[in-house]
Amino acid sequence: MNYFPDEVIEHVFDYVVSHSDRNALSLVCKSWCRIERFTRQRVFIGNCYSISPERLVQRFPSLKSLTLKGKPHFADFSLVPHGWGGFVYPWIEALAKSKVGLEELRLKRMVVSDDSLELLSRSFMDFKSLVLVSCEGFTTDGLAAVAANCRSLRELDLQENEVEDHKGQWLSCFPESCTSLVSLNFACLKGEINLGALERLVARSPNLKSLRLNRSVPVDALQKILMRAPQLVDLGIGSFFHDLNSDTYAKLKATILKCKSITSLSGFLEVAPFSLAAIYPISQNLTSLNLSYAAGIQSSELIKLIRHCGKLQRLWIMDCIGDKGLGVVASSCKDLEELRVFPSAPFGNHAAVTEKGLVAISMGCPKLHSLLYFCHQMTNAALITVAKNCPNFIRFRLCILDATKPDPDTMQPLDEGFGAIVQSCKRLRRLSLSGKLTDQVFLYIGMYADQLEMLSIAFAGESDKGMLYVLNGCKKLRKLEMRDCPFGDSALLTDIGKYETMRSLWMSSCEVTVGACKTLAKKMPRLNVEIFNESEQEDCDMEDEQRVEKMYLYRTVAGKRNDAPEYVWTL
Amino acid sequence: MSTVSKDDNLALSSEDSSSPDESELELGLGLSLSHTVKAHQYHNHQHASYARIFTAKDFSSSPSSAGNKRPADSLDATNRPSQVVGWPPLRTYRVNSFNNQVKSTEPFNSVAEKSKNNNTVVRKNTDNRVIDNSINIKDKRHVKNSPFVKVNMDGIPIGRKVNLSSHSSYETLAQTLEDMFNEYESTTGSSGKDHDMTIRGEWHSKLLDGSSKFVLTYEDKEGDWMLVGDVPWGMFVSSVKRLRIMRTSEANGLGPRLEEKNIRQKNKPI
Numbered sequence: 001m002n003y004f005p006d007e008v009i010e011h012v013f014d015y016v017v018s019h020s021d022r023n024a025l026s027l028v029c030k031s032w033c034r035i036e037r038f039t040r041q042r043v044f045i046g047n048c049y050s051i052s053p054e055r056l057v058q059r060f061p062s063l064k065s066l067t068l069k070g071k072p073h074f075a076d077f078s079l080v081p082h083g084w085g086g087f088v089y090p091w092i093e094a095l096a097k098s099k100v101g102l103e104e105l106r107l108k109r110m111v112v113s114d115d116s117l118e119l120l121s122r123s124f125m126d127f128k129s130l131v132l133v134s135c136e137g138f139t140t141d142g143l144a145a146v147a148a149n150c151r152s153l154r155e156l157d158l159q160e161n162e163v164e165d166h167k168g169q170w171l172s173c174f175p176e177s178c179t180s181l182v183s184l185n186f187a188c189l190k191g192e193i194n195l196g197a198l199e200r201l202v203a204r205s206p207n208l209k210s211l212r213l214n215r216s217v218p219v220d221a222l223q224k225i226l227m228r229a230p231q232l233v234d235l236g237i238g239s240f241f242h243d244l245n246s247d248t249y250a251k252l253k254a255t256i257l258k259c260k261s262i263t264s265l266s267g268f269l270e271v272a273p274f275s276l277a278a279i280y281p282i283s284q285n286l287t288s289l290n291l292s293y294a295a296g297i298q299s300s301e302l303i304k305l306i307r308h309c310g311k312l313q314r315l316w317i318m319d320c321i322g323d324k325g326l327g328v329v330a331s332s333c334k335d336l337e338e339l340r341v342f343p344s345a346p347f348g349n350h351a352a353v354t355e356k357g358l359v360a361i362s363m364g365c366p367k368l369h370s371l372l373y374f375c376h377q378m379t380n381a382a383l384i385t386v387a388k389n390c391p392n393f394i395r396f397r398l399c400i401l402d403a404t405k406p407d408p409d410t411m412q413p414l415d416e417g418f419g420a421i422v423q424s425c426k427r428l429r430r431l432s433l434s435g436k437l438t439d440q441v442f443l444y445i446g447m448y449a450d451q452l453e454m455l456s457i458a459f460a461g462e463s464d465k466g467m468l469y470v471l472n473g474c475k476k477l478r479k480l481e482m483r484d485c486p487f488g489d490s491a492l493l494t495d496i497g498k499y500e501t502m503r504s505l506w507m508s509s510c511e512v513t514v515g516a517c518k519t520l521a522k523k524m525p526r527l528n529v530e531i532f533n534e535s536e537q538e539d540c541d542m543e544d545e546q547r548v549e550k551m552y553l554y555r556t557v558a559g560k561r562n563d564a565p566e567y568v569w570t571l
Numbered sequence: 572m573s574t575v576s577k578d579d580n581l582a583l584s585s586e587d588s589s590s591p592d593e594s595e596l597e598l599g600l601g602l603s604l605s606h607t608v609k610a611h612q613y614h615n616h617q618h619a620s621y622a623r624i625f626t627a628k629d630f631s632s633s634p635s636s637a638g639n640k641r642p643a644d645s646l647d648a649t650n651r652p653s654q655v656v657g658w659p660p661l662r663t664y665r666v667n668s669f670n671n672q673v674k675s676t677e678p679f680n681s682v683a684e685k686s687k688n689n690n691t692v693v694r695k696n697t698d699n700r701v702i703d704n705s706i707n708i709k710d711k712r713h714v715k716n717s718p719f720v721k722v723n724m725d726g727i728p729i730g731r732k733v734n735l736s737s738h739s740s741y742e743t744l745a746q747t748l749e750d751m752f753n754e755y756e757s758t759t760g761s762s763g764k765d766h767d768m769t770i771r772g773e774w775h776s777k778l779l780d781g782s783s784k785f786v787l788t789y790e791d792k793e794g795d796w797m798l799v800g801d802v803p804w805g806m807f808v809s810s811v812k813r814l815r816i817m818r819t820s821e822a823n824g825l826g827p828r829l830e831e832k833n834i835r836q837k838n839k840p841i
Binding site: 019027050051074076162453555 | 581583658660661663669
């Protein structure tokens with residue numbers, strides 16, 4: 001079969017980069033599988049319990065980059081009780097033991113202890129990049145270990161983690177010899193930072209391109225840092241609070257003028273009113289702007305700023321921008337590709353957004369492909385218009401704050417609106433629904449959303465048919481998650497083979513019973529079917545007729561896991 | 572070979588469309604409020620109050636702030652409040668940020684005209700925030716952390732665990748603790764303790780107001796030991812790691828109240 005020596009095939013494989021392509025290569029024949037194995041450098045594991053660390057390490061001895069995801073997505077909204085799992089330690093341990101030359105580790109929704117960070121920092125001489133998203137379990141002591149021991153560290157990127165801040169000197173633990181930093185993001189840390197150490201670190205990192213500061217870095221320190229790093233491309237501002245008449249502000253304005261490379265801006269965790277004018281000079285270069293944490297910016301200031309941002313491709317803001325403000329976005333940001341509008345607090349904010357803002361965006365920004373939109377209401381007519389104007393959606397996530405709210409104009413469910421979206425957007429891969437919805441919307445989804453990989457549902461549907469439409473129709477479905485839907489045993493059990501083609505299924509507050517879950521687990525040994533029993537009764541009945549409050553099932557080759565807490569029953 | 576790698580390959584998926592490389596947040600979906608009403612029933616607006624992100628503003632202005640008194644929609648162990656767990660579907664991190672920012676921008680705006688040195692006070696307050704994650708705060712805590720916390724009492728080697736989510740106020744918690752440790756009390760017989768402990772109905776208030784030989788303390792998320800009862804109940808539940816019934820004599824020099832703690836940390840050198 002192989003007309004070429006292995007080395008040639010290896011060389012060819014170097015060009016095959018995507019995970020799914022590499023997977024496909026490995027299935028062609030034994031020798032390709034072998035060659036692929038030994039040359040594979042990057043692995044992505046969407047569910048850390050789908051395979052054991054040992055198995056991974058055994059198959060891919062040349063592994064350099066590993067991405068792992070742990071808890072189910074709904075853990076983000078506190079639906080997964082504490083202690084469920086997702087511990088990274090066994091992975092790091094297995095990698096360390098096998099002497100894999102790990103260089104990059106990217107984790108999402110995992111539990112990361114200080115011990116694991118310490119072990120990580122000591123085990124891999126060439127370790128370069130650590131990215132932690134929505135993780136928990138570690139403190140700044142763990143970060144200190146990484147800083148101190150990873151000699152070639154290029155990237156330390158902490159996004160929205162719960163980190164216990166011991167107010168130590170973790171930043172000072174970067175040795176003087178560390179000059180390789182390219183990306184440093186500690187915006188989510190709550191504690192104070194040694195500003196002098198930060199400044200010196202920046203000064204000796206000529207390759208630093210991305211720097212995201214936390215709230216404790218004041219504006220005068222920011223100014224000094226920017227002086228040292230005019231080459232920055234991505235900046236996250238911590239505190240932007242200053243007296244508009246001060247020297248600091250004047251210096252800051254002058255320094256910002258020099259930062260011509262900045263194309264991505266975020267943070268503004270604290271902002272002085274009317275201070276954004278300092279940013280105007282660089283606004284026209286921005287392609288990415290994240291002001292979703294900048295509660296201190298008034299909507300009028302926000303709108304003024306956005307008028308300057310003609311090149312924006314990604315915008316994350318709060319709904320205080322209002323429908324009118326979104327109109328300004330639509331007229332100013334013609335290249336917009338990704339928009340996220342988050343709800344600001346408190347409720348009842350008159351400037352919050354409705355379907356009008358979304359329609360305006362769709363008219364002005366035809367390149368839009370990713371949307372996350374929290375709004376007070378939506379209409380079918382608006383969704384149909386949006387679908388027509390923006391057929392390129394890959395991700396469409398709509399959150400109507402009152403989730404079973406119908407179309408306020410017609411009092412109809414939003415089936416037709418979402419139906420239009422799935423019919424028009426042929427490349428749609430991710431969809432989140434809200435509003436009043438019947439089984440009809442699922443019929444549409446099953447019929448049209450053939451690229452759909454992830455679907456999130458809440459308080460929607462009328463009968464098991466709804467879920468079945470989706471399971472039967474969406475051939476590429478990987479993740480299905482639902483809460484408070486009237487889908488029960490019949491829907492769950494009709495096509496059990498489907499679940500082996502998917503990564504996972506989450507059902508909470510639905511109508512499935514213990515008995516059905518047991519049946520499913522028995523018939524499908526390569527699925528882990530987990531039920532969470534959170535009741536306090538000691539001998540809580542697990543009778544078959546009982547409704548299951550939370551069920552999470554996922555395919556796995558690793559069998560039942562051994563780190564599950566007491567409340568998790570793997571059937 | 573092929574079955575094994577094929578199986579493995581199921582685990583080695585391709586990247587998610589859901590999270591483009593740099594994407595931070597993953598927010599799911601709109602969730603309704605009226606948890607008792609299933610979607611297939613027509614949503615009755617009378618039952619539906621709009622859910623929202625509670626902020627410090629709500630609590631400071633409203634007379635019945637959560638925790639000090641029982642809130643109107645009482646959160647006992649069986650009933651859910653009119654808000655639903657996981658609502659709105661925002662990452663806890665972001666929700667906490669909102670709550671903080673409301674707290675910080677209010678005093679912030681008012682001191683903006685004053686000396687700019689005051690910004691450190693503002694910053695410290697948000698630094699040392701307690702998670703006022705009042706969206707359904709008890710339920711959130713219930714599902715996010717284990718509702719059970721350890722309780723140890725000085726002089727008793729074996730600890731207990733108490734389920735915080737089945738309480739909505741300090742009084743009921745203290746009553747439960749009294750019940751729990753009563754059985755030990757009758758066997759220990761140290762002077763003074765029997766007297767204090769066995770008087771039902773008085774013990775818990777003594778414990779809370781500091782007039783008994785014991786005080787109820789807790790360790791918070793930052794590792795400090797604090798007196799129970801200072802902060803609103805919800806705030807307490809979200810920051811408590813474990814409880815200790817401490818001899819009053821040992822409690823001297825215990826963690827000060829919240830404001831003092833702020834000031835202490837403000838003055839700490841970096």
